Amino acid sequence: MKYQVITKDGRAKRARMETVHGTVETPVFMNVGTVGAIKGAVSTDDLREIGTQVELSNTYHLHVRTGDKLIREFGGLHRFMNWDRPILTDSGGFQVFSLAGLRKIKEEGVYFNSHIDGHKIFMGPEESMQIQSNLGSTIAMAFDECPPSHASDDYIRHSVERTTRWLARCKTEMERLNSLPDTVNREQLLFGINQGGVVDEIRMEHARTIREMDLDGYAVGGLAVGESHEEMYHILDVTVPCLPEDKPVYLMGVGTPANILEAVDRGVDFFDCVYPSRNGRHGHVYTNQGKLNLFNQKYELDSRPIEEGCGCPACRSYSRAYIRHLLKAKEMLGMRLCTLHNLYFYNTMMKEIRDAIEEHRYAEYKAAKLAGMEGSGRATSTASDE
Numbered sequence: 001m002k003y004q005v006i007t008k009d010g011r012a013k014r015a016r017m018e019t020v021h022g023t024v025e026t027p028v029f030m031n032v033g034t035v036g037a038i039k040g041a042v043s044t045d046d047l048r049e050i051g052t053q054v055e056l057s058n059t060y061h062l063h064v065r066t067g068d069k070l071i072r073e074f075g076g077l078h079r080f081m082n083w084d085r086p087i088l089t090d091s092g093g094f095q096v097f098s099l100a101g102l103r104k105i106k107e108e109g110v111y112f113n114s115h116i117d118g119h120k121i122f123m124g125p126e127e128s129m130q131i132q133s134n135l136g137s138t139i140a141m142a143f144d145e146c147p148p149s150h151a152s153d154d155y156i157r158h159s160v161e162r163t164t165r166w167l168a169r170c171k172t173e174m175e176r177l178n179s180l181p182d183t184v185n186r187e188q189l190l191f192g193i194n195q196g197g198v199v200d201e202i203r204m205e206h207a208r209t210i211r212e213m214d215l216d217g218y219a220v221g222g223l224a225v226g227e228s229h230e231e232m233y234h235i236l237d238v239t240v241p242c243l244p245e246d247k248p249v250y251l252m253g254v255g256t257p258a259n260i261l262e263a264v265d266r267g268v269d270f271f272d273c274v275y276p277s278r279n280g281r282h283g284h285v286y287t288n289q290g291k292l293n294l295f296n297q298k299y300e301l302d303s304r305p306i307e308e309g310c311g312c313p314a315c316r317s318y319s320r321a322y323i324r325h326l327l328k329a330k331e332m333l334g335m336r337l338c339t340l341h342n343l344y345f346y347n348t349m350m351k352e353i354r355d356a357i358e359e360h361r362y363a364e365y366k367a368a369k370l371a372g373m374e375g376s377g378r379a380t381s382t383a384s385d386e
Helices: 044-049 059-064 068-073 077-081 093-098 125-135 153-178 200-211 229-242 257-264 275-281 313-317 320-328 332-358 362-372
Strands: 002-009 012-019 022-026 028-032 055-058 087-090 103-105 110-113 120-123 139-141 189-194 217-220 249-251 270-272 284-287 290-293
Touching: 002 332, 012 332, 022 028, 028 275, 028 332, 055 059, 059 068, 059 087, 059 093, 059 125, 068 125, 077 087, 087 093, 087 125, 120 125, 125 139, 125 153, 153 189, 153 200, 189 200, 200 217, 200 229, 217 229, 229 257, 257 332, 257 362, 275 284, 275 332, 284 332, 313 332, 320 332, 332 362
Parallel strands: 028 055, 028 270, 055 087, 087 139, 139 189, 189 217, 217 249, 249 270
Antiparallel strands: 002 012, 012 022, 103 110, 110 120, 284 290
């Protein structure tokens, strides 16, 4: 991997990351395809057309449904889903702690039951790395615990210490797997995850600890899970400066356009969130004037596209009235067009962000974008589009 900061505008950075599966221009929004596909009948050909740079899939979901060993038989996830650009796989840690009902956390890993059929599963650092190696993703995420936002400082500290020990095991196992001659992707990268709830001292201490492990990239996890926007931005303010500036920074599971604009201003490179596809499937679409609900009756006779001047497949060919008709009739095409529009909106916004940073006008761009989209929604966090 080669990661180069091209320029900075304040703390916002415009960078380029070269990987075995292609170059990523950052800041970038990763389009979430949890089980190897974007929900809403979006194909990989569609993703290329709308400017997707990175697709994100999930280790836990692919492991319990279809299976990583089967995908390995096809030569990895890239070949299985016909995608020739970078893929990031989430470690499965978030799903283990959010979806599993009964679970038992041990030093070796986590024992839990599948949310699909209840069968017993064990996942630890080595297992997560092995699954991700079978998938052959470009970037693998370290296995971590995402502690509840309401947990005590003492619980969070012990959890973070265990996450650090798990990270060391992930790195050792990744190095072993990448050394094997039959590994799907011997150039697989490893990103570590910073945790610590909303406790400044723990966040900063953990960031300083994992930066010494010389990883390929660093993520900030466990945010937008109940804390306020102000708390989230404050944690980024104190944490990101403690991470290496010459490595990519990924804010996991965030967020709305406003969240992204604020986080870019704090030095974040990578983003993912299910908002564009999930909202699209419910007829909620993003525009530069805020979010629209196409189910509203006022669009029944509206002959305009979702947004004037938008170059997405939906806006090039269809009216708000027609898309509303499809949604009301429960036709899959309506959900597909809304999802395509939202993903195009996010991908295009990221290009605008990169251009604004390069031209040292990010503050002006951010202010104008936020003013236009006022009321476009609040933050959410989920690493799975379920």
